[in-house]
Amino acid sequence: MKKAEVVCKQLDCGSVVSISSAAHYGVGTGPVWEAKKIRLANGRSQCSGRVEVYHKGQWGTVCDDEWEVANAEVVCRQLGCGEAISFFGNAHFGRGSGQIWLDNVECTGQEVALTQCSHNAFGENNCGHGEDAGVICLGNLPKPxxxxxxxxxxxxxxxxxxxxxxxxxxxxxxxxxxxxxxxxxxxxxxxxxxxxxxxxxxxxxxxxxxxxxxxxxxxxxxxxxxxxxxxxxxxxMHLEQPSISLTSPSAMVMFRPDKVELKSGSSFSITCSVHSKYQGGFFYLVKANLSTSEPKPAFGHSIFLLAYFEFPSVMPKDQGEYSCIYGINISAVLYKSIPSKSLQVILTGSSSGSAITGAVVGLLLLVLLLLAAYFFWRRRGQSARAMVTFSSRVGEVIKQDKEEKTTGAHDGRDYNTLANEYGNGHSPEEKGAEVDPQSTLERNVTEDLSGRVCYELEPLIHS
CATH class of the missing domain: 2.60.40.10 (Immunoglobulins)
Structure with missing residues (x-):
């Protein structure tokens, strides 16, 4: 009855009502274990701590005298915690309180329970709680x-x-x-x-x-x-996004990603570049995601790599959007970067047509210049006086210089007086002689647009 009371008390089932034997509840299977009257206290898990046993209704500790690994193996097996990892004395898990039930415990390691090992009588010891024994069992060990x-x-x-x-x-x-x-x-x-x-x-x-x-x-x-x-x-492979740029040798201008207008027949080159620690790669030039150029090996210094793609004479088929891709082979596996920003190439016309157009425009300008010079010359000619030469009937010549007419540098005599003097072929000494009526010069001088001309003389106008 007393054992039944202990069982009911350990199970928190109240008072004993009855006891039975002779397999009243059926025959069991497997090993017959002694009821667990042992526990591990103050450890990190139920399988490590200070060893305590239950006796006469209360828990007490175990002294570390003669405490060895075989004792720990029995404790761990009794608790269902697997193999013993280590054993301790000197209150490694802290001092207990109350009774010290066992002392000088010596086990072979094959016992089912700690109380089956050799030990002093319960409560007989020469220890203090500073010598409480402890164990660590494999049990529910944490995973790393x-x-x-x-x-x-x-x-x-x-x-x-x-x-x-x-x-x-x-x-x-x-x-x-x-x-x-x-x-x-x-x-x-x-x-x-x-x-x-x-x-x-x-x-x-x-x-x-x-x-x-x-x-x-x-x-x-x-x-x-x-x-x-x-x-x-x-x-x-973390390959950086490459950059793209266009260089026009004729204009010596570099264009960044955007639209670039070029004349048909002109030359240019596209540069692909990247900052990458993975050397030994190559660049692809991709056109509008439709065609890919042959790869060109990348070259450069340190982590800056680049390659050039030349276009010696751009054709209509070369129009489109271009982008660069950097690639590298590692262990027979090709790794590629994401494409660069796009650069659009647009053709505006042929370079030969532009040359012809320039020539035509130059010729037109030359013709306009000549016409302007001609009209200027005509205008000056109309405003200038002509040089007039008069010839008398007897072969005498009267010459009036245009400069004299312009400056007025003459002797003060008017044109009628000159006509009278030289028109009849007489010298001034002969002015008193009689004049032939047929040879008389009518002093009736008229003016035309080129100057004064005496119609009785035979004018010769020299340009």
Whole structure:
């Protein structure tokens, strides 16, 4: 009846109503275990802490005298916590209170319960609570955690750090970083709760899932903790977006992405460039997403790479939108950048037609110049006086210089007087002689547009 009362009390089922035997509730199967009268207190889990046993209705501690790994194995097995990881004395998990039930406990490791091991009588001891014993069992061990830095998605050649962390009291073990899909493995012993693994320059082959393991070495065997969750690392080619520009040798002008108007037959070149740490690549020149040029090897210094695409004589078929793409082969895999901004090339006319047009315009200007000079000359001719030469009947010549007419530099005699003097062929001494009526010059001078002309004389007008 007393045992039944203990059972009901442990189960919080109240008072005993009746007891039975002889397999009253049926025959059981498997091993017959003694009722658990043991617990672990003040640990991080139910499988670690200060060892306490239940006796005479109260919990008491166990003294660490003769406390060995075999004792810990019995405790862990009795609690269903698997193998023993380590054992402690000197109140490692803190001082208990109340009774110290067991002292000088010695187990073989095969016992079912701690009370089956050799020990002093319950309550007989020479210990204080500063000698309370404790254990850590494998039990529900925490799994190590994994973190990646700077990110789970990195570029080829970047530095990557894996950190394995254990939140446990089982310090002083080996951390293992392992790749799920192949034999990649890195190990590091640490007295702390974490270990860092570094890959200084990742390769594309490092892409995959990784997990951490933790192993603790006991006296005669290794205890492997549960495998941690996986984290995926992705290694990619982060190719920068290239730039595009156009250079016209005739104009020595460089154009940035936009519309560029060129004359048919002229020459130009397109430059593709990029800032990239991945050298050994090449550029494609893509036209309106329809056609792609042959790749041209990139050249340059440091991280600045470029290539030229020449157009010695632009044709109508060369019109369209152009963009650049940078590519590189790594392990027989082609990686390409995103296209650059587009540059549109537009033809405005042929260069030969422009030359002809220029010649025609020049000729027209020359004709207009000649016409202007001609009309100017005509106008001046009309305003100038003509030089007139008079010839008498006897061959005498009267010449009036145009300059004299213009300046008025004559002797003061008018044109009628001159006509009288020279028109009859007489000298001034002969003025008194008689004159032939037929040879008499009528002094009737008229004026025409070119000047005064005496019609009795025979004028000769010289231009």
């Amino acid at each position: 955690q994994i973190t990646l830095s700077p990110a789970t998605d990195v570029g080829l050649g970047d530095r990557v750090e894996f950190t394995c962390t254990m939140v446990t009291e089982h310090l002083g073990g080996t951390f293992i970083l392992q790749k799920n899909s192949d034999s990649f493995k890195m190990e590091k012993y640490s007295d702390n709760d974490a270990a860092m693994f570094i890959i200084r320059k990742v390769e594309l082959s490092h892409t995959g899932s990784y997990h951490c393991k933790y192993r603790k070495r006991l006296t005669n065997k290794n205890i492997d903790f549960p495998e941690g969750d996986s984290a995926k690392l992705t290694v990619t």
